[in-house]
Amino acid sequence: MLARMLTRAMDAQGVWTKPLGDLVHRFLFWLFQGIPALRDMLVGRWLGHPLHAVLTDAPIGILFLVIVFDVIGNPAAATTTLVVGILTMLAAALAGFADYADTDGKARERATLHSSLMLLALLGYLVSLAFRLGSGSSASAGGVFLSVLSFLVLAAGAYVGGDVVYVLGNMVSRHAFRGAGTKWIALEPVEADGGEIPEGKLVKAKLGINTLVLVRQGEKILALHDTCAHAGGPLNEGKLLDGPVVECPWHSSRYRMADGLVVQGPSVYDQPAYEVRRREGGGWEARRQA
């Protein structure tokens, strides 16, 4: 009941979060596409995990401590903690903006609401800090009031951010629920040249209920799951690069065809890779790599 009310309230913000989100997204997409190394560092490709999710816990915990120090009457500790909280908020925001640059649809609208609330909280904290610094060693009523108010906005922003991940599945691996499986299954290339898989191009193939993307190198067939781990783009419609590496057509994540290793973001997850061999009696069969 409460969740439905909150969802309706968030959806109602679409009148401004959609146009604003599209505008900001255009800028961030342009910015981060131009510096992929920075984007990859901020999204957390090096960690194999979204960095934003790791960083967001710090400001929430630290900024709650500001309230605790205010309540127990230690304004100096509250001010120092507030400075640390603001710095960790800025770090989390940088990582969040890198995620936002490749967020589409409803998730982009929600992410716009989330980041707007976080920026509002940040502004409140900065004004609170100014009040505190202006009042010397004594407690500032305005500073205390603003940090409590900002924490409420921060908590609302965190709720919306949780929705982006847990409800809309943004930055969740598209293979989170896919089992490994060890059975060899007949592989059916959608495009076969006289029964053979053509060389030097990406080829789509069915493997039971799964779709794979293949590259043939002589007798060797390299295969990955076709659904991009980042947001579900069809890899068979992407580009084949040297390596061989496949580039997703949606946000340009790149995966090594031999083992699915992600070599360029925004994906932070490796892609499921498959072994392929000749089948007795003709054709091919495949199974997921261990």
Ligand code: FES
């Ligand atoms: S869906 Fe985003 S990079 Fe593939």
